[in-house]
Amino acid sequence: MHIEACRPWLVAELSLLKPELIVVLGATAAKALLGPSFRVTRSRGELLPWPASAQHPEDFPVAEIQAMATIHPSAVLRADDRDAAFDGLVADLKVAARALAK
Template sequence: MARRTVRTAADHVPDSTDVAELRAAAKTCQGCDLYRDATQTVFGAGDPHARVMLVGEQPGDVEDRRGEPFVGPAGGVLERALADADIDRRHTYVTNAVKHFKFTPAERGKRRLHKTPGQTEIVACRPWLVAELAAVRPLVLVCLGATAAKAVLGPEFRVSRQRGQVLPAPGALAEAEDRERSAAGSSAGAGPAVVATIHPSAVLRARDRDDMYAGLVDDLRVVARELA
């Protein structure tokens, strides 16, 4: 029986460590079927040489329309939490594990409803995440929510069990960053440290918003200590 070929974005990713070149190439990515319904690709944004890179799940309704990550309600929560954790957002790079908005169509005039990306879509989009990591070369990689954590740390990872812990970057992600550090004349280490926490949108959905928000800030303070 012939083995099924897994479709990914790999053929669309240029051999480049320039974030602007990667962003331009991602505009025409058809590595999975999400591009068919999304308004546009929403690539990462921020400091291309940031010491901390934050990875969310996917763009939301506002991000899909504007073409920028974390500019909707969840982005407002993230910006406030970063400030409370003494991390300057201007010196961060923010992106998503999946670059197209997956949604359930809404009634006329209403906001489209977010739909969680499947493992096939996470795997398909992972080459972009690997390329971004190799380009930015952060010291710390922050996974915001379960989808981002599974994209980086594997499908068995559970944020509820290991949130706020400093973990080593796995396999391909560590190797990608180390190759670029060596090419740039920097000493290779073991890739970035990885810290997983909740997605800022979880704060907006929670009944106990204050407690959820405080937990997010506490996890980001772990990141701040790694950057010190």
């Protein structure tokens, strides 16, 4: 319910900002934007097309941008192995940084 209610504001922001890359943090955000079958654990750190991968691509009037999903930073705090979780998050963010540096 909140996701659908806030969608117009997100669409408006993306239309104005025209980002090159959207980093989606956590499973809830990923499923809301990339579809209910999306799994962060399977696709984290991968550059994905946008809006073709979006659940409602017609809502997002942006073009030629990418998306990348990773874990939510709070997941690091809940992880059994915090060092490994942190290292994975940093590795994912480095993928995003390299994509933007091109």
